[in-house]
Structures are given as structure tokens and as C-alpha cells.
Amino acid sequence: MATTKIQKFLAAMEAVYGNLENLENGALDTWVPPPKSGGHRGRYLWTDAFGVVNFLTLYKELNEEKYLILAKRLVVRVHDILGWTRDGKSRLPGATDDNPLGGGLRIGKDEASGPDGDGQYHHYLTLWMFALNRLSIASGVATYNDQAIALARAIHPRFFIDRTSASARMVWKISMDMSRPLVPSQGRLDATTGFVVYRLLQAAAKEPRVLETEIEDYQKVMRLRDSVDATHDTLDLGMALWIAHWYAGQDQWADQLGENCLIAIKTIFGDERYKTRAVPHRLAFREFGALMGAKCYTHDEDVVALTDSVIEVWGNFINTTVEELKPITMVMYSAALLPTAFQKNGLKPEPGKL
Known part of the structure; x- marks a missing residue:
């Protein structure tokens, strides 16, 4: 029987992806995410990236093959929409039938242009x-990691200025x-995130040094420009903790970044004044990012209790989220509840050498 946490997780996912529990086996291979x-x-x-990883958490926690199939189906749909031009008439420039991610993937913004228009974000x-x-690790199908590597190679030089x-x-x-x-400034964690994610892709690849040059580029920029200091932005703190947890206890930068951000998380959420601040004036999805990252970084009982207490408060308001923020809020709520597939060794022992 599913636990209360799993039930809440599923309910949030169903708010975005429709009725999941009652999907019959015969409908899985033709399922199209709403x-x-x-x-x-x-x-x-x-x-949808959170959606895919959350489906893998369900697959792991419930041992039900259908959630692995749903993750695969969601990937296909994202590639078929965001890997194509906005009118759906052609693949993005650089993409081909043999290399469908050679043109990157669009953000999916509603507007084509303007300050908040469509484009491509590194993070x-x-x-x-x-x-x-x-998905590659969960399914044992190397093609998905190969697709990730193709995407990594395609977008990497486009986000660099004076790369060499x-x-x-x-x-x-x-x-x-x-x-x-479109935005010439550098994201605070972009180089660090690239450094970590590209290493994960390389560790799972057949070729042991397939992304070596790209990883060296990220490491150079990371040393030049990225900071291990904490910010006051909850989502930034959470994603920093998530990134740091992959190499905590192994790389000095990861320990410094992780510990600094964990102190900030404890300070923010441990402040009674913050807890009593009106929920409508806070952005749930940003806090869920913080809570998910903290759970990935540490299993300290006090931290887990603190994060769960904040999640419980938000659970009373989750269904009142404004419509435009509901999808991102729901998938990140699920990840904060149970971040299994976001965690190192969460699905299986990590392949290769990280």
C-alpha cells in the first residue's frame, strides 16, 4: 500500500500529467502527456525535466514498470515539441533525424520574444x-545517455564567450x-552545474573521455567566476545543494558550497519569523527546490525534520496555487517530498567513475 507521502507525490503529479494510477497497461505505449x-x-x-525524474522515483519506490514507460513517453513528447520550431514545421537548426537534439531544446516560454520570451537556458x-x-540508468538503455551527450555537445560552445x-x-x-x-550575464551556478552534469554523462558513457574538453571548459570558468558562497534565494540554495551533493566529501568546492548553503537553509527556515510570514507572499516552487536540495545533501535528522515541517505547511496551501505556477509547483513539491531519483545512487549504484 502506498504511503501518505507517495499518495501526496502522486496527487501532485496527476495535477500536471492526468490520471496515472488508473492507466491501463494497454494505454501506456500510446500515452501522450496532456x-x-x-x-x-x-x-x-x-x-517536464522534474516530471521525468519524478516518474523514475515512482518507478523505484513502487517497483511499477508503468512509471518507467511514462518517463519514456514524456521524453518523446518534449523532444517532439521543444526540439522543433514554435510552429512545429521543422526541427531546430542543427538538428537532424539522426541527431534530433543537435539544435538544443527550447525553454517553452509562451511568448516568442521579449524580455521573457522563448530561447534556451543553460540550466x-x-x-x-x-x-x-x-532514465538511461533506470532503464538500462544507453540511448538516453547518448542523447544527453549529443545535446551537451550541441549547446556547449553556444553558451561560451572567448571559450579558449x-x-x-x-x-x-x-x-x-x-x-x-539573449542575456549576456552568466548564471551563478551554470559552470558548476555543467561541470557536474557533464561528468555524470561521461561516467555513464561507453567512451570514458567523451566530454573531457567540455568538462575542462566548465572547470576553468567555474574557478574564475563561480562562487561557493550562499545566497538568500531559496531555489538557488537548493540547486546548489543538489549539485554539491554529488561530490561532497570528494571535492573541496562541493564541501564548501554545500556547507555554506546548508547553513543558509537552516537560518532561513529555522527563523520563526519566516515560518509565520504569510504563505501567499512566498513562492512555493522556489522553496521546494531548497527543500529537495537539502534532502539530497544531508540525512541529518534535524535538517530532515525542518524540511518536512516546511513541506507540511505548504501542503495546506498547495491546491490554491495560481494556475500559471501550478505545474512547476506541483512537480517540485513531489521532488521535495521524495527526491529519490535526484539523489546519488538513488536509482542504482552510479556507473563508472564520477
Whole structure:
């Protein structure tokens, strides 16, 4: 029988992906995820990356093959929508039938242009690579990790300025066709995230040094520009903790980043004034990112109790989330409840040498 936590997890996922528990086996191979992830033509890359990984958590926790199939079906749909132009008439430039991710993947923004228009985000793309990598590990099908590597190679040089110089840097957002930067500043964790995710892809690859050059690029920019200091942004703290947990106890930067962010998490959520601050004035999905990251980084009983207490408070308000934020909120709520597939060794022992 499913636990209360699993039941809440499933209910949140069903708010985005429809009735899952009652899907019959005969319908699984033709299942098309409803267009409800909050983006253009119903797909949004960040939300659906969480969706894929959450399906893998359900597969692991419930030992039900259907959730692995649903993860695969969601991947197909995302590639068929976000790997194509907005009108759906052609693949993104650089993509082919043999290399469908050669043009990257669109964010899925509702607007084509403008300050919050469509394009490609580095941190969304690396999260999608991670989802493909986890699907490969869960299913034993190397093709998914191969797709992640193809995507990694395609987008990598497009996010760098003066890539081969000693002063190389990255940009945060590029155009849908990857031809130009749209936001020239660098994301705070982009180089660090690339450094970690590309190492995960390489560890699972047949070729042991397939992304060596790209990893070296990230390491250089990471040393030049990324900080191990904590911020006050809860989502940033959570994603930093998630990234750090892969190499905590192994790499000094991971220990420094993780411990600094964990202190900040304890300070923010341990403050009674914060706990009593009106929930409607806080963004749930950003806090869920913090809570998920903290659970990945440490199993300390006090931290787990603290994170669960915040999740419990939010559980009373989760269904009142404004419609436009509901998809991202629901998938991240599930991940905060149970981040199994986001965790190192969460699905299986990690392949290769990280």
C-alpha cells in the first residue's frame, strides 16, 4: 500500500500529467502527456525535466514498470515539441533525424520574444540532460545517455564567450536557434552545474573521455567566476545543494558550497519569523527546490525534520496555487517530498567513475 507521502507525490503529479494510477497497461505505449506543463504548446522544459525524474522515483519506490514507460513517453513528447520550431514545421537548426537534439531544446516560454520570451537556458538544458541520464540508468538503455551527450555537445560552445581564452565566460540565455546570446550575464551556478552534469554523462558513457574538453571548459570558468558562497534565494540554495551533493566529501568546492548553503537553509527556515510570514507572499516552487536540495545533501535528522515541517505547511496551501505556477509547483513539491531519483545512487549504484 502506498504511503501518505507517495499518495501526496502522486496527487501532485496527476495535477500536471492526468490520471496515472488508473492507466491501463494497454494505454501506456500510446500515452501522450496532456499539454499542461505550463509552456508553449503545453510543454515547459524545467517542469517536464522534474516530471521525468519524478516518474523514475515512482518507478523505484513502487517497483511499477508503468512509471518507467511514462518517463519514456514524456521524453518523446518534449523532444517532439521543444526540439522543433514554435510552429512545429521543422526541427531546430542543427538538428537532424539522426541527431534530433543537435539544435538544443527550447525553454517553452509562451511568448516568442521579449524580455521573457522563448530561447534556451543553460540550466534548463543541463537539468534535461540529467533527466535523460537518470532514465538511461533506470532503464538500462544507453540511448538516453547518448542523447544527453549529443545535446551537451550541441549547446556547449553556444553558451561560451572567448571559450579558449584565459578569461572565458558564459551567457545565461541564448536564442532559440542558438545563434546569439539573449542575456549576456552568466548564471551563478551554470559552470558548476555543467561541470557536474557533464561528468555524470561521461561516467555513464561507453567512451570514458567523451566530454573531457567540455568538462575542462566548465572547470576553468567555474574557478574564475563561480562562487561557493550562499545566497538568500531559496531555489538557488537548493540547486546548489543538489549539485554539491554529488561530490561532497570528494571535492573541496562541493564541501564548501554545500556547507555554506546548508547553513543558509537552516537560518532561513529555522527563523520563526519566516515560518509565520504569510504563505501567499512566498513562492512555493522556489522553496521546494531548497527543500529537495537539502534532502539530497544531508540525512541529518534535524535538517530532515525542518524540511518536512516546511513541506507540511505548504501542503495546506498547495491546491490554491495560481494556475500559471501550478505545474512547476506541483512537480517540485513531489521532488521535495521524495527526491529519490535526484539523489546519488538513488536509482542504482552510479556507473563508472564520477
